[in-house]
Amino acid sequence: MPTSPVADGVTFQPNLYYATTQRDNNPDCDNYNKVFEAAEFYSNDGVHVVIYCGRCGQLMEILTAALLDPQPEVM
Numbered sequence: 001m002p003t004s005p006v007a008d009g010v011t012f013q014p015n016l017y018y019a020t021t022q023r024d025n026n027p028d029c030d031n032y033n034k035v036f037e038a039a040e041f042y043s044n045d046g047v048h049v050v051i052y053c054g055r056c057g058q059l060m061e062i063l064t065a066a067l068l069d070p071q072p073e074v075m
């Protein structure tokens with residue numbers, strides 16, 4: 001299973017939602033070095049966290065992650 005690179009100091013607990021920022025590190029992509037935000041990012045098992053670039057399809061590096069409090073309600 002692919003896993004996004006994660007910046008130093010960023011950790012995830014399993015099965016929780018986070019607000020994250022992530023950066024595209026692919027120099028061939030129009031999004032190179034741009035930082036994006038995700039308002040509700042799910043941590044899966046806390047290890048295999050995955051955010052793809054919508055343009056080049058490569059994994060983006062997760063720069064920051066803030067645990068959502070309260071957690072969003074999931075139907």
Ligand SMILES: [Zn+2]
Binds near residue numbers: 024029030031054058
């Ligand atoms: Zn990209």
